[in-house]
Amino acid sequence: MDAVIFGNVTLDIICYPVNNVPRRESISFDQVAVSPGGCASNVAIGMATIGIPTALVARTGDDDSAELLYQYWRRVGLDTRFVERQPDIPTAVSVGLVDSNFQPRFVHTPGANGALSAEALDIPSLAAAGARFLHVAGFFVLPGLLDERLSQKLAQAQNLGLRTSLDVVFTERMDDPHLRASLWAAMPHLDHFLCNDYEAYRMTDIRDSKKAARALKARGATNVIVKLGEKGCWVESDSFTGRIPAPKAEVVDTTGAGDAFAAGFIAALCRGADLPTAAEAGNRAGARIVGRLGAIQAWLDYQRNR
Numbered sequence: 001m002d003a004v005i006f007g008n009v010t011l012d013i014i015c016y017p018v019n020n021v022p023r024r025e026s027i028s029f030d031q032v033a034v035s036p037g038g039c040a041s042n043v044a045i046g047m048a049t050i051g052i053p054t055a056l057v058a059r060t061g062d063d064d065s066a067e068l069l070y071q072y073w074r075r076v077g078l079d080t081r082f083v084e085r086q087p088d089i090p091t092a093v094s095v096g097l098v099d100s101n102f103q104p105r106f107v108h109t110p111g112a113n114g115a116l117s118a119e120a121l122d123i124p125s126l127a128a129a130g131a132r133f134l135h136v137a138g139f140f141v142l143p144g145l146l147d148e149r150l151s152q153k154l155a156q157a158q159n160l161g162l163r164t165s166l167d168v169v170f171t172e173r174m175d176d177p178h179l180r181a182s183l184w185a186a187m188p189h190l191d192h193f194l195c196n197d198y199e200a201y202r203m204t205d206i207r208d209s210k211k212a213a214r215a216l217k218a219r220g221a222t223n224v225i226v227k228l229g230e231k232g233c234w235v236e237s238d239s240f241t242g243r244i245p246a247p248k249a250e251v252v253d254t255t256g257a258g259d260a261f262a263a264g265f266i267a268a269l270c271r272g273a274d275l276p277t278a279a280e281a282g283n284r285a286g287a288r289i290v291g292r293l294g295a296i297q298a299w300l301d302y303q304r305n306r
Contacts, residue, residue: 006040016031044073045263059115096255123162126157133164167259195227210234223239224236
């Protein structure tokens with residue numbers, strides 16, 4: 001394997017369109033997609049379909065939901081030897097309600113993700129298996145990562161020659177200064193830090209994305225990438241600073257767009273691209289994924305057409 005993706009996985013049920021949810025009445029919708037979800041699974045599936053040998057480090061239950069996830073993971077060729085099945089905890093499930101403006105809201109149970117911690121990362125074994133890149137996906141939705149152990153694992157990975165990256169994902173946990181401290185501890189051990197513009201604002205209290213990126217880089221990450229949706233991304237680095245525009249895209253569902261960016265970005269880096277070129281690849285991947293309902297359908301289309 002070339003890359004390891006570590007983080008949350010879910011079974012996603014995406015419903016469209018759902019504009020409101022009455023308290024005591026049933027609702028109907030036109031389309032549904034049932035597929036793997038969760039930041040780590042989304043990124044890993046994207047990278048595998050692009051052609052990067054990729055391993056997933058995660059936890060599921062030992063249930064029918066997990067069987068569905070494994071079917072898709074096998075289909076794209078993911079290395080799942082580091083995925084642990086927990087017999088007494090259900091697999092995480094997310095129900096996504098996508099409105100007519102293509103914006104998703106989620107009803108979610110964390111399931112086995114709640115038992116995932118940095119201890120699941122056996123860095124020497126991953127390095128011995130050939131890993132050159134370690135990406136942490138969904139940082140703030142994983143309570144088991146919100147301590148000093150992850151920063152120690154990232155430092156160990158860098159010492160063994162792996163490049164490291166992390167994407168945060170918005171939750172209200174990022175407003176807690178004590179929990180944010182675990183992220184600040186990890187920043188000096190990150191080659192690439194990813195977030196979107198709203199997350200950058202919530203973490204820095206700076207509305208200007210450029211200034212927020214600068215403040216985040218000052219925390220120690222070598223490169224900071226702030227995703228700007230249809231406007232592309234802002235890159236803050238010693239080697240390059242500037243906005244990389246995104247291609248135009250027809251939007252059906254924005255679920256998984258940020259994860260698709262990470263997949264395209266990391267895959268390009270694995271193939272030797274420089275930072276601006278990798279950011280362009282991330283933008284293209286994000287534009288691809290929003291054209292279909294759900295976080296991975298566009299990746300499956302891409303795999304079929306390769």
